Amino acid sequence: MFKLSKKAQVSLSAGESFVGFMVGVGLFGMPYAFAQAGFFVGMLYLLVIAVIMMTLQMMYAEVVLQTPGRHHLVGYVRKYFGKRWASGATLIALGANWGAMIAYILIGGEFFHALLSPYIGGSVTVYQAIFLLVGYLFIIGGVRFIARIETYLTSTLLVILLLIIVRGSLSIDVSNLFTYSASNVLLPYGVVLFSISGIGVIPEVKSIMGRYRNNMRTVIIWSTLTVTALYGLFALAVVGATGGATTVDAITGLGEVIGSWILVAGAVMGFLAVATSFLMMGIETQESLELDYKFTRLLSWFITMIVPLVVFLIGARNFIDVIGFTGGVFVGTMGLIVLALYHHVCKKGRKKKKAPGFHVPTIVSIGVVTVFLLGIVLELVRPFIDAL
């Protein structure tokens, strides 16, 4: 009988966690960004950023493997660079979480609207506001069972995703793929970076791997390749089927071309996946404020809630802009932090005459820093350019 070795079982389990963490809300925004910029421009972004993220995740894995104990990014910054830098890293991590939460509110409200508006009416904004309010009521309770549900929902989301890829690929019109818009050519950068980041889950992968932790690099490579392939195929199926009519959430536009069943299945799964991710992200942010700043549950909840609420009320309604900004600025800055940590750990290792398990040439690091810095500047400046 076919039996997997213990090492293979552990690696598969870690890979499952990795893929589950990476496949998220950004998936729904990618086809729209690709359709706007040009499908092949988007695919180029996906491939280049996948390679950069893979390198970065390997560098972070090196930091995680060389440091005893279990920490998160902020914990490593505190350990190697001190408290002051850790406060900055906390703000960056909070910014990334808040950005993701706003994206969840926007896209969750879209799915909620797609499901219920044919029966009870109402605008998308009302559904987004309801999503936000109900979500925060759950977050204050610190719902733990959501974590268990999320695992099953991610698996179901992957099944629906494969279904959409298979059904969508049967309706591909090749002419839909040959689009290009010079004015939107930078649009996919932040969206792809937001979607493909798996930095946060590396410490967890280390714990899952246990004594097989040296196999982490293989897990990172295969998981990132799997996610990149899934994203690429999903974008191909959606953009190929809907072309210029690709919607921001991908699913509603696809429903109009393929049939309402895909709209219902996709929106139900999308809504549940987004809702659980929103709750998990909210609880995680709340808990990090409780642990790092020693705030009470109430104050942590209020801080977790008020920033996305204010940004939403001020007028953040564009899902693509939100994930683009969050990816470009916050995920980009987190990437720079990982680079700094990696070089610090390598320098320490060299002093002890210990060679790193994963070596990155300096020229590659300089290239990655340049890309991230340009991305940060681009996303910070883009709202002003768009306004002109």
Place this chain on the structure above:
Amino acid sequence: MKPLRFLLCFLAAYALGFITSAFFSFAAKVLRDVDLVYGSFGLAIILIFVFAWLYFKGVPQLNWRHRIEAVLVWFLLVLTLDTILLFFFYKQSLRALSTVHVIVYCLVLLALFAAAYVQAPEHPKLSSPDLMHPDGGAS
């Protein structure tokens, strides 16, 4: 901390406060007596005190830092919801607020602190020693 108890008390106080203020505004319009609006302010403060008192009654173990944070969150939630109502429900700007509103918000803060103080089993002590007392106020 009982966050759900907090949320329930807050929402009850806010919803009842909103209903009474709507009623007083309606009465002021019908009776053409603007002074009636002040009644709604007074009643809202009493409601906040009562519900905050009910919340703190259920959490006697809270220390003073926790109580201050609860008061702060309550007050900031009032401010947030009032701002949302002002902008999106009444379609007004911050200019619509007068000195009376500022005084009312101060009174709300005072009512919340009063509720936290009344329900606390131990009250804050001076952090510096009482030099007027022979043993430094330790007893």
